[in-house]
Amino acid sequence: MASSLSNTMILCGIVSIGISMSAGVIANTSTRYQRDDLSETDQVRVSSVTQPTKDFSKAEKFEQKSAGAATSKKRVNKKSFSHSSGNLSFEGERDFKLGNSLFKKIWIASPSSTKASDGLGPLFNARSCQRCHLQDGRGHPPESNQDIATSMFLRLSVPPRTPEEIIAIETGTELRIAEPTYGGQLQDQAVTGLPAEGKMRISYQEKTVHLNGGETASLRAPSYRVEELAYGALDSEVMLSPRIAPPMIGLGLIEAIHEQDILALADPNDHDEDGISGKPSMVFDHDHREKILGRFGWKASNSSIHIQSANAFAGDIGLSTPDVPVPWGDCTINQPSCRSQPHGDQKHLGDGEAPKKVLDLVVFYSKNLAVPARRNVNDAEVLEGKELFYTSGCIGCHQPKYVTRRNAGQKELSFQLIWPYSDLLLHDMGEGLADNRPVGDASGREWRTAPLWGIGLTETVNGHTYFLHDGRARNLLEAILWHGGEAQPSRDTVVDMAPTERRSLLKFLESL
Template structure:
């Protein structure tokens, strides 16, 4: 075995080296280009779902491989760095952390390196959306600012040029003509915010086996106090809560072929699961790549995710998106007339290259916490129920990251994200009726589940799904429909004790 293999995956060498090799004929799908034939067989073997639920699997407690954080569980559990970072990496992580928390101010100001906020924005810093690097939540009332949640806006393509742009991937969606791609509910002094998101809920009771029931709250969304005129009558609104930041660099290093091998858009195997890859145009190459990040998987890597967040959420320009006025449109001249914070001596953009690079590095290296109680009998029973109910058809347990990863600390790691990063039809109940790229209104990316059991500890709430409508994990499961309906029905049919075991397993992740 090459020396580099042992260095990259030292924690798992005993596992991978000691296993029985599977025959080459078992590898029916196209294979990865970063592995030898021998190593490919080993990876294929180690990532197969287990059928033994009497004990934890080897290294199952290390959800993210060597980068897994082993620090004590606290409210800061999502804010630790990859455990295997060298000294320089730790330094860059801390610098990136300071920029991630940085409070940006409107221009001009005496703190010139912090100039550039807005003019329209949703938050003054990255951290104010990604609370403690964790999960956002809907506002508790319509009087509260929706800081960690906002509304995406778009309209259907109408002209031939717009339809062509959507078809080719040049555009993922057509922004609302006046208000742009998302509703900004904050603005710099002297400028009105765009409007306020309004949410109303209706309760629906679902009966479960064993005499139990669960009440689901169905949300409706609207916008009030519009400051720049009416919205387009065909506007499509879609809510988003900020997702957790942990493990992003490792998700980025899952080999694209591993994801494509899981896709079955035509459901050729007839199992009712027809996941597909989100395809996003790389403007540098003109080729489409797999989208991995965002609720509709519309960002292909952590870099573009960060660039788009700087522009849309905070209103900051970068070398990639040079518009200093963020999401302002031509129909908002008072916004476009505001001063900007780009300064030539600091670099191009209000968040210049060095700032962007450090924030991206920080985002890539937020560690996944170690699993808890992996050998607890109730956890193991819940794991068996999770697997046998069909949940792993989308929430794929394991991958081994690329051997040729750009950052060596993230290379060739056995990770347990419980996601296939693909788009799946989740049914009409969760549909936002708003297409993005090749994702339909009913399709959502499978969110990774690692760290989900620490949401309350880190963020002080248990709101889940793309808009936080689910108030606990059971509600989140019962909302599943479409391709996930059979798995959901299997949970409904469980006994109360079985459902408790299932939730206990999820809380251990």
């Protein structure tokens, strides 16, 4: 498909149910939503294309190109998540490579002779972005409690208690209240001479699920604790939530989806009575003093790749940026020995340990990591699995396709037909997956629908098949069987399928 869809089919829907917002409250209205970047003619043309297909006899037009013209067509191998957008310009390739070098950059503690790499920590989870996002792909739990959990960590928070904290949570100016001593996440590494905060420990309990056809599956239910605490006890009301690093592919295209296309899918009160109650995560924009749509992170708590990257620099590596100008990272006032450590702020290089130019190049790199082309889209078993995925109700959350904004800010990401298989909304996933830790609009049972593109290449790229927010699922079937809440009916349908049907469903997912 050409970089512009103007000569092909264009996608975006005409939305019959509008959504009005006031302070993050979503209410259904009869207002007809229209995208502000498309003509009325375009909207009519694309309405039919956005509808889920009912023809499973063959692949849909352009279906192989999951990311439109930005799709990577390179050979499938361990580097399949590390290629640039297929339509990137020469100048874009230059910036992508520069960003890649910074994404892989190993940061070191201050003071050092290598000033451009100065500023690690003092507390951290990884020395580089790449060490969390392995091969730009999916992280995993540690194989044993003796291993450093580099691509996985624990989020920490406590309930709001003071009037100021309660107001901050209610108004959305804060998404959560950090644990008073250990901050927003547990850092299991530290610079020389400073103790790490502690060690995450995981234990699993197996439970058997019986499937139609005499088959069984085993699910491992994790529990989490923290040991070797170096700065005193955790707050008695601390809430822990594990996170593995998600894949980096297609982020720029997700950011380029028009807000109204996502909001149009929201039905928080289930007015259509289909059992699906997706709601948007509205996060506070401190620059403009208003709430905007969040779409990144396991609970959709970040509104842009820029903000997500700045927060990761601060929390994961301990690097300050112009957006998060704290050189001690996640060290709290109750960790004075941490805050007193040397830092790598050097004004002659720019504000922050990772100045604007560094952050901008990492953001550009993150925006342009390409989604690989689909495989076997016309395979009979894949097509059967696709039909089962659609008819089982999975697309109630895993929305197949969109067209990105015509004015996305980068031409290579603009006006592309993409197939992320996500509505990017929050859904109640049931008690089994609950972390019981609210973040902004997301309750302790709600998670953002994870995009599925590229999921079938996880083992090829990362050498494992651990899925869900904490990697508890050891394969795709286990990931499905953990679905509860709004997804319970679809999950039960999979349980009731004939074994050959389940294999076809998994074959479809492996083709994504």
